[in-house]
Amino acid sequence: MTIPYLAQRExxxxxxxxxxxxxxxxLDAEATGGQLTIGRFDASLGEAPPFHVHNKEDxxxxxxxxxxxxxxxxxxxxxxxxxxxxxxxxxxxxxxxxSDKADLLLIATPGGLEKMFRHAGRDLREPRPEGFEITPQxxxxxxxxxxxxxxxxxx
Numbered sequence: 398m399t400i401p402y403l404a405q406r407e408x409x410x411x412x413x414x415x416x417x418x419x420x421x422x423x424l425d426a427e428a429t430g431g432q433l434t435i436g437r438f439d440a441s442l443g444e445a446p447p448f449h450v451h452n453k454e455d456x457x458x459x460x461x462x463x464x465x466x467x468x469x470x471x472x473x474x475x476x477x478x479x480x481x482x483x484x485x486x487x488x489x490x491x492x493x494x495x496s497d498k499a500d501l502l503l504i505a506t507p508g509g510l511e512k513m514f515r516h517a518g519r520d521l522r523e524p525r526p527e528g529f530e531i532t533p534q535x536x537x538x539x540x541x542x543x544x545x546x547x548x549x550x551x552x
Contacts (some may be wrong), residue, residue, distance in 0.1 A: 445552065
């Protein structure tokens with residue numbers, strides 16, 4: 398029996414993301430036949446995406462290390478190391494890293510969410526363009542590509 402997909406850590410695409418964090422694409426829609434996207438954030442204190450909603454994907458966050466605040470609609474929750482969050486599609490949410498460093502696993506189903514990260518992020522294998530920045534406009538454009546909507550600034 399063969400493995401449908403295998404990639405060692407050095408083969409996984411790493412993207413510069415919001416606030417200098419790194420998003421690693423572990424599994425994308427192409428590798429999973431459209432079934433899911435799995436990624437991993439290496440984030441620092443204060444890293445926070447805009448408050449947003451996914452219209453096509455259900456999302457799971459597993460905090461492997463660190464701590465964060467998670468907002469779901471108007472509710473705020475603390476997420477500690479080892480904590481997990483399930484966010485069904487069409488539920489507005491966001492988070493903010495509250496520890497010096499955090500290691501966050503993202504699982505989204507169906508796959509395709511990686512297109513947003515690839516559109517706005519920067520592949521770390523390529524030279525960093527002078528003045529590279531993930532602007533709110535670029536982030537909104539990238540979100541729209543995958544059926545997501547930026548609802549407001551980070552919380």
